[in-house]
Amino acid sequence: MCGIVGVVGQVEAAPRLLEALRRLEYRGYDSAGIATLVNGHVERRRAEGKLGNLAEVLEHDPLPGTIGIGHTRWATHGAPTTRNAHPHGTTRVSIVHNGIIENHAELRAELEAEGAEFETETDTETFARLVDHRLALGESPEIAFSGALKRVHGAFALAAVFAGHPRKLLAARQGAPLAIGYGEGEMFVGSDALALAPLTRRIAYLDEGDWAVVSDTDAQVYDANDAPVQRAVKTTAFSGAAIGKGNYRHFMEKELHEHPAVIGDTLRQYVDPATRAVSRPALPFDPATLPRLWLSGCGSAFIVCQTARYWFETIARLPCDADVASELRYRDPPMTGGGAAMFVSQSGETADNLAAMKLLRTGGQSIVSVVNVPESTMSRESDATLMTVAGPEISVASTKAFTAQLSVMACLALNFARARGAIDAEEEARLTTALLEVPEHAARLLDASAEIEALAEDIKGARDVLYLGRGSMFPIALEGALKLKELSYIHAEGYAAGEMKHGPIALIDDSVPVISLCPSGPLFEKTASNLQEAAARGGRIIAFTDEDGAQALRRFASRVVVLPKVDPFVAPILHAIPVQMLAYHVAVLKGTDVDQPRNLAKAVTVE
Structure with a gap:
C-alpha cells in the first residue's frame, strides 16, 4: 500500500x-x-x-530544501492521477498519508460549509484542510495537528x-505502521x-495513537492523550546493502533463487540436525x-494456513480452523476457552490480520x-512471535516468504x-x-528450470487455466493459480481435484490447460483418475509429479514435469516452487x- 518517508537534515532532501x-x-x-520547504514556503512535485x-x-x-516528505x-x-497524488495541503501545510480516514465525507462537508475549497477527491486533503483551518485560527503546528487527529x-x-x-x-500513526x-544531525520518518x-x-x-514532533536532532513522541512518552530506539536488521537485484532481471527471479537458502535458514532456527x-x-x-488452533492470513499467507491445517490435523491430531483474515474479523465465531491463534504474514502490517488478532484476543x-x-506491528502485538528467515522480499508476489512460512508451520506441526503423543x-x-x-531438492529444481521455461510458452496464450490438487496439494493448486493470475493477468482457478466434477469440468476443452500437483503417495491414484476424466474431455493435462507418478501420467498427460521424490509431508513445500517459477516465466x-503487477500492493495496510 501507500508508502511514507520524511527527512529533516542539513543537505537537500529531495534526492x-x-x-x-x-x-x-x-x-x-x-x-x-515529494514536498519540501523552499525559503520557508511549501513546494511539491508529483507524477x-x-x-x-x-x-x-x-x-x-x-x-x-533540507526538510521534506x-x-x-x-x-x-x-x-x-497527478492531481490526486500526494502530498496534499495548502500554503501553510503539506501532508502525506497512508490508510483511510473513514469520516472524511462528514468532515469535508463541515469544512466546505465554513468556506474551504477542495481541489481533489482524496480523504487525505480533508485532513490537510482540517489542520489548515486550525492554523488559520492561530494555533501552533503541534496544537493544530494534535487537534485534527x-x-x-x-x-x-x-x-x-x-x-x-x-x-x-x-508524524502520527493509528492502525498503520510508522x-x-x-x-547524526538529521532525522527521518x-x-x-x-x-x-x-x-x-x-x-x-x-x-498505536502516537504522534511525534521530529527535528533534525531528536524526536518528542506523545501518546493519544498528548502525554510525552518514550519509545525504544532499536537497531534494525535491515541494511541498505541487503536490497538489490544483483545479476537477475527481476527481484522475483532473484527471490525464487533464494528458496533453498531461505528454507534452510528457517529450518535451522527450529530443528536440531543432530537429534x-x-x-x-x-x-x-x-x-x-x-x-483448538486458529490459523489466519491473507493472500498467499492464507494458503500457508490452509496447508498447515492439513499438517496440524493429520499429524498432530489438533482441531484447526483456517480463515482468511478479512472474513474472520467479521464472522464473530464462538471461541473455545484456552484456545490459540496463529497469524501468518510477510510484512506483519496487514490491516485485516491486525483486526482479526484483536477479535480473537478479546475472545x-x-x-x-x-x-x-521482527519490528512489525503484528510481532509487537502478539504474545509470541515465530520468525521466518526470508530477508527482504521486494517483489509484490510472495515467493521465498511463502516457503519459509510453510517451513515454520511444518516444524510446529511436528513439535x-x-x-x-500423536507421533x-x-x-x-x-x-x-x-x-x-x-x-x-529445491536447489536441484532451480538448476533445471529450462523445462518450466518451455512450459510457459504453452501457457502464455491461454485465457483460462485450471489448477488441481488433492489433500495438502490442494492449497498449492490455489497458490499456483493465484501467482499466475496476479503476474500474467491470465484467469486461473485452483480446485480440489475431487471437486472438478462439481462445476469446473464444464470449462474444460482443448484450449484450457489443466495443471495438476500430483506427487506419488496415498492420494495419487484418485488424483490421476480425476485427470483422466479431464483428458477425456479434451483437457491439456500438465502434471507436476515425481518419477513414480510420471510413469502412470505420461499415458494421457500432454506434459509431465518430474520433480524429486520426497515424503508426502514435505511435498507441498517443494511443489510450491515450480508453480511460482511457471507464473514468473x-x-x-x-x-x-513482474515485480509490481497492476493494482496490487505488497503490504495491504487498509481494509
Missing part, C-alpha cells in the same frame, strides 16, 4: 526522499510525490505512474511539514525500516493441552504471529504432534529428516510488470 521511496516500491503504488516519472519531473524542475500512493479515494477516525499514518518551520516535521529514524535502511539503522516505532528433533519455541500455551485466545519482520521420536526424526532434505513472456 534522499526519492531513494527512500524506491525502497517502498514493493508495497505497490500508482503515483508519487502519475512509476517513480521514474517523478524523477523526470524533478530533473526538469528541481526541488531544493514523500509518498507513493495506491489509490483508494480518487483515481490514480482527535477529529478523524480510521487506520492511517501521517507526516506533515509546515510553512515557516524548516526544522519541524510532525517508524522514526535517528541519524518512514512506513518501515526498509525505506530508511540506507539512511539509518537506528529505528523507533510509534505505538532430528524440533525444538519448541516459547509459546503462551501448552500444545499438549491446546483444545480469550493466545496470539502468535509468524512474520518476516505439536510429539507433545500431544513418537522415531517418526519425528523421519519426518524431520525429510524436511532437512528440502533445500537440496509466463509473465516475462507476456511482458507484464
Whole structure:
C-alpha cells in the first residue's frame, strides 16, 4: 500500500526522499510525490505512474530544501492521477498519508460549509484542510495537528511539514505502521525500516495513537492523550546493502533463487540436525493441552494456513480452523476457552490480520504471529512471535516468504504432534529428516528450470487455466493459480481435484490447460483418475509429479514435469516452487510488470 518517508537534515532532501521511496516500491503504488520547504514556503512535485516519472519531473524542475516528505500512493479515494497524488495541503501545510480516514465525507462537508475549497477527491486533503483551518485560527503546528487527529477516525499514518518551520516535521500513526529514524544531525520518518535502511539503522516505532514532533536532532513522541512518552530506539536488521537485484532481471527471479537458502535458514532456527528433533519455541500455551488452533492470513499467507491445517490435523491430531483474515474479523465465531491463534504474514502490517488478532484476543485466545519482520506491528502485538528467515522480499508476489512460512508451520506441526503423543521420536526424526532434505531438492529444481521455461510458452496464450490438487496439494493448486493470475493477468482457478466434477469440468476443452500437483503417495491414484476424466474431455493435462507418478501420467498427460521424490509431508513445500517459477516465466513472456503487477500492493495496510 501507500508508502511514507520524511527527512529533516542539513543537505537537500529531495534526492534522499526519492531513494527512500524506491525502497517502498514493493508495497505497490500508482503515483508519487515529494514536498519540501523552499525559503520557508511549501513546494511539491508529483507524477502519475512509476517513480521514474517523478524523477523526470524533478530533473526538469528541481526541488531544493533540507526538510521534506514523500509518498507513493495506491489509490483508494480518487483515481490514480497527478492531481490526486500526494502530498496534499495548502500554503501553510503539506501532508502525506497512508490508510483511510473513514469520516472524511462528514468532515469535508463541515469544512466546505465554513468556506474551504477542495481541489481533489482524496480523504487525505480533508485532513490537510482540517489542520489548515486550525492554523488559520492561530494555533501552533503541534496544537493544530494534535487537534485534527482527535477529529478523524480510521487506520492511517501521517507526516506533515509546515510553512515557516524548516526544522519541524510532525508524524502520527493509528492502525498503520510508522517508524522514526535517528541519524547524526538529521532525522527521518518512514512506513518501515526498509525505506530508511540506507539512511539509518537506528529505528523507533510509534505505538498505536502516537504522534511525534521530529527535528533534525531528536524526536518528542506523545501518546493519544498528548502525554510525552518514550519509545525504544532499536537497531534494525535491515541494511541498505541487503536490497538489490544483483545479476537477475527481476527481484522475483532473484527471490525464487533464494528458496533453498531461505528454507534452510528457517529450518535451522527450529530443528536440531543432530537429534532430528524440533525444538519448541516459547509459546503462551501448552500444545499438549491446546483444545483448538486458529490459523489466519491473507493472500498467499492464507494458503500457508490452509496447508498447515492439513499438517496440524493429520499429524498432530489438533482441531484447526483456517480463515482468511478479512472474513474472520467479521464472522464473530464462538471461541473455545484456552484456545490459540496463529497469524501468518510477510510484512506483519496487514490491516485485516491486525483486526482479526484483536477479535480473537478479546475472545480469550493466545496470539502468535509468524512474520518476516521482527519490528512489525503484528510481532509487537502478539504474545509470541515465530520468525521466518526470508530477508527482504521486494517483489509484490510472495515467493521465498511463502516457503519459509510453510517451513515454520511444518516444524510446529511436528513439535505439536510429539507433545500431544500423536507421533513418537522415531517418526519425528523421519519426518524431520525429510524436511532437512528440502533445500537440496529445491536447489536441484532451480538448476533445471529450462523445462518450466518451455512450459510457459504453452501457457502464455491461454485465457483460462485450471489448477488441481488433492489433500495438502490442494492449497498449492490455489497458490499456483493465484501467482499466475496476479503476474500474467491470465484467469486461473485452483480446485480440489475431487471437486472438478462439481462445476469446473464444464470449462474444460482443448484450449484450457489443466495443471495438476500430483506427487506419488496415498492420494495419487484418485488424483490421476480425476485427470483422466479431464483428458477425456479434451483437457491439456500438465502434471507436476515425481518419477513414480510420471510413469502412470505420461499415458494421457500432454506434459509431465518430474520433480524429486520426497515424503508426502514435505511435498507441498517443494511443489510450491515450480508453480511460482511457471507464473514468473509466463509473465516475462507476456511482458507484464513482474515485480509490481497492476493494482496490487505488497503490504495491504487498509481494509
